[in-house]
Amino acid sequence: MTYPLQALRTFVEVGQRGSVKAAAQALHVTPGAVSQQIRLLEDRLGVVLLERERLGMRLTKAGASVYPKLLEAFLQIDKAVDTLEATTSRKSLTVSTVATFAASWLVPRLGRFKQHNPDIEVRVEATSELVDLRRARVDIALRHGLGNYPGLDVMHLMAPVLVPVASPAFLKDQQESITDAADCLRFPLLHDSDRADWALWLNAHGVHEDPRAERGSAFEDEFLLIRAAEAGQGLALVAQAYARSEIEAGRLVQVLDKPWPARFAYYLVTRPGAATRPEVKAFMDWICQEAATSMQIDQISASHA
Template identity: 35%
Template structure:
């Protein structure tokens, strides 16, 4: 006889122990009262011990049963999580890409139709997070991060180094835009620690952020505040260049500074994802080359 009880018996036992009632457990599990009672009795018989004390029409879990129920509950939760992770793994015809929201929204999405046109065989799933996602768990094929290019268990390919510039919506302050850095610094200024650090030094303003500065940890919030005309902002060029090209934003100063972290394409070495990783890598490198070439092209007079 197997030493591991049947899963159905464990589910019934855990539900009865947690709810304190066979009837309520049966309702939760969509089973009959008799079916749940039979599963619990069978489990007690297999274990050779009493898990519940029968008291009239009610039952109460024993001390040993309570300890066992806690362990079974954790086992069922772990099993559920393992199943969720297995089902979340990329399918053969699915490419799962992980990055942070601002890059996905303002750089990747406008270009993504070209990848889909090249590779219509893939269904695309984009997972975004402000935190690094663990690409080693098998649920993501490939991603883009910012950093120094060293992450355990991942291959990293440098894409490009971004720079930071001072921008505003053309309608900010009724269209009366600041005409100097000194004037700009008297206005509400959105920034992150990373965008201010090198830009402030390059502009000769030191490391201390201006008193009217507003620190934000999500570039999408910065870009929405810009769109609403609520502030000026120091932002990465990769996120605002399209808006600059279309006249939705204007650059207020020629001062630019490198962002401290580069963009990296990262992926785990996994045989079942190799073809997808190779195709996406080739495509995004070509897109980066086109993007950088456009930045270096002379501005029309």
């Protein structure tokens, strides 16, 4: 019988961190995707490997019996791949990130990297599927989370500035205006999958806990969230960098001049020692400079909104 390798890796990540959420951040996927992989593995084996407890997940007796061997196996695979890559002299690199960040921020800027580094080929993997940086042929991951990626080299890249937006048609149809943060609660709110940003944004602007902050439709991808706002379905709290073109084109309006730094940030993540490769170092230096410039532009835009 064969077993799904990705599910085995997911089990190792949860066992190592004791948390589905922490494993999801490390693998650059949603907690739901992690839980699905664990269920797949347990169904295939016919045994429970992890049990939920108040502060996270713990290994069952069966899970604890196989976890050390699986962990060692994946570490050996990682070392073998590192050795193989070290023997090559390819002038290329693979960057993994989610589709929203790739399309709205990274890809439009890649031309500048190619101008200064014409001999380096960049391959962008835009996916929300499980990404194992230590095993997959990925040189750099641009991950959105809290920066907790054990065993990897992590560099803070930038924290998106969130702004509330809506379509002009939606605002025109409303009988009430929006003059402060609390007014947003009277309108349909659109969320990302975590449903956390609105409550945090409202609290940051003096609006205390309110159950209305968690109501409304939720979307897995920020592109979908922006499209829903454009379609007039409600107010969305989105990264200013992602919505800049829609705002400039008049398809969206920033409803309040109350930008707020997101709780989660983007991090540049690599395997230990990856920066010793000249092409990886060149890309890291370039993207850090681009991120700094982007944050300065966001701050200027926010001050003139």
